[in-house]
Amino acid sequence: MSFYPICAEYGALPLAEKFAEVTEDDVRRAINATTASPEDFMAMLSPAAVPFLEEMAQKANKLTEQYFGKTIQMFTPLYLSNYCTNRCVYCGFNTTNNIKRDHLEPEQVEEEAIAIAATGMKQLLILTGDARTKASPEYLESCTKILSKYFPSISIEIYAMEVDEYAALVKVGVDGMTMFQETYNEELYPTLHPAGPKKDFHFRLNAPERACKAGMRVVNIGALLGLDDWRKDSLLTGIHAAYLQKKYPNVDIAVSLPRMRPHAGSFQPASIATDRDMVQNMLALRLFLPRVGITVSTRESPEFREQILPLGVTKMSAGVSTEVGGHSQKGEKVGQFDISDGRSAAELCADLKKHGYQPVFKDWQCLDEHYGEPI
Template identity: 35%
Template sequence: MNSVVSRSLVEKPFIDRDKLYGLLDAHEPSPVRLGELLDKALKLGGLELSEVAELLRVESSEGIRRIMEAARLVKQEIYGKRLVLFAPLYVANYCDNNCVYCGFRKANSSLNRVALNLGEVRQEVEALLRQGHKRLLMLMGESEKTTLDYFIETIRTAYSVRVGEQNIRRINVEIAPLTVEDFARLKKENIGTYACFQETYDPVAYKKFHPSGPKSDYEWRLLVMDRAMEGCIDDVGIGALFGLADYRFEVLALIEHARHLEAAFGCGPHTVSVPRLEPAEGAPLASRPPHPVSDEDFKKLVAVIRLALPYTGIILSTRESEELRNELFNYGVSQISAGSRTNPGAYDEDHPESGAQFSLGDHRSLEEVISCLIDQGYVPSFCTGCYRKGRVGADFMDLAKPGLIKAYCLPNALFTFAEYLGDFASQDVRARGMALIRRLAETEVPESRREKTLAELDSIAAGHRDVYF
């Protein structure tokens, strides 16, 4: 594998700007052709780049409705009624970059800069544990003031925190690109997925929006996942910040990136994130996106990604409104943040105010989000079983593509949800949640695991914790 990877690091970058824009320069497919594309997508084998471009060219309301319905069916077939929940934990907002859309940018002199000390990290994690969180995404800006050594210490601290019997079971990370050697160091810290977003895959736009700082190097960022996977990171998460360039181009580039990783490493990205540009204090461009993405186009792009990459998780943040998030759960999203804050120290009520990266659209607490998910028939999942059992990277995909992962995912989701209900939920949420768990355990869990699942749910009710297949 390493020889393949080494070649990929020196070859011409895999994003061909002219080719991707050229694929968008054609007519909308006919209703008959659209039907052929959707029939192929419903076979759960994904789509070719040119086929994705055809879907992105659909503009008619009826055509978009058909795309959304196909995405709903694919989402249901692969993910069922599970939605994985996590919380972002920002440990520092120092940054040496000048990304013109970001509140953390170096030129933002109005931002209150903070790098949490380990005691403050501990307080943040304690606050999140008391809410019921089990999965974290840890983040920080790119700065000489906050080194990889510092970040590793914050990870170790977060893992060490206990509140009664509660602890964080898995930490995913989103930090600036590293060398292969530094990724190997990060791997040793028991992390889950490493995420890093290209922001925009358009190299012309990228140069304009990233005028200075280490992030101004387009190719260094573009090849970050090659280095991460060469450094033995099993699961990686890619993404684009929609609003900087034509959203259709960005979707094609994400698909191209996924295909590149599949070809080079035998495994594509574990997740794709779809943040939209949102207002940020001290970053005027964030309030006037160069290529604004309407809610309708946003829903379409999520659906198209689900059809193109059926087994790749799609992450939706609290940038989006409660109403839009609730709708998108049906059409492709499989992981969501809940009760989020984007400024360091924000979960600890006694911590002084610090500057946020961007503004939020969904301000609900974790329990409010969970209550709403129950009403929609979704199982809020805090599962970390696959990470801890070693079902990661290519091994995970080998189970996912033939549908074998379902035997683990739904039971594990039910177990973690039952734990949450028993330890944190109000009486009303607990009653409605337990009714949902029992119904799904008896009707949706594969028969081969149903008896064991029901027995483990009884053990959780009796006080056992951290049960997973």
């Protein structure tokens, strides 16, 4: 069984009505539940839960410190290529956008690695557009071999792959995978993805599970808030994470909370997820899944990221460039989206310490020669 039947079951429900039917008593029961159910999660995401955010925040803080301590994992992205064959209407890399396309050669990958490693970063997220002719699995393997000399933890955020392709990357040093479903609304999905490989809703939806089967240590999922009603997509993201946690207890399941940012193109979000909405989403997720990692990227402002530190976040990016070669190359480039927090790794590290949090640059080193063998 895959996650799709569960996704389809929830997709067939009148979720807007379900959220509206939640009462304050439902919310109280959900907050006080020893182990929150999917129904409790829905209650905590509902409009009825808004007056209870402070109570939820107190419990979320206790749970986060219980499972993670006062630590924040640090990472930075490295864009290898922005060539793309998809026409995602909300993305700056859309194949129809008239932007300069770049693709890093091996020596340029090493230059980027040296520049990033000099900042102290040890956890790297590599990204590409969806263009296998430019960023083939073999290309990614060769890049990983270069990068693994500098970074003990390498994650990928690329196109959806098959199990054997993920497994091949694990064998050369990739230990994490991020895959945003973007929206779990199967009817809306084709409108947002009118052409390209990413148009296949099912193949993308099941990619995180294929990564789990391939031996990934960390699998991170998320929806891009603003493409559909944020409550609906947040609900399905949490249900998806719970499914993966239960089925693959040996994999560290995490959730990112990205929301729409300005980009090259004219697409405007269907709805706006406010700061309060983002907080409610994070709190509900933490109370529903106490062990899940929660990532908040530089899409958010420095002020907002500092305000939510006690509320459940466990991982943050710093020293970010969304441009190909942006860490070592100068010049006019176009990124995937605009960032809101331009702090360097050192600056974010200092600010975290001011708030009593320990920045964690490294918590993983592979010493097992058999690591990466598919399960």
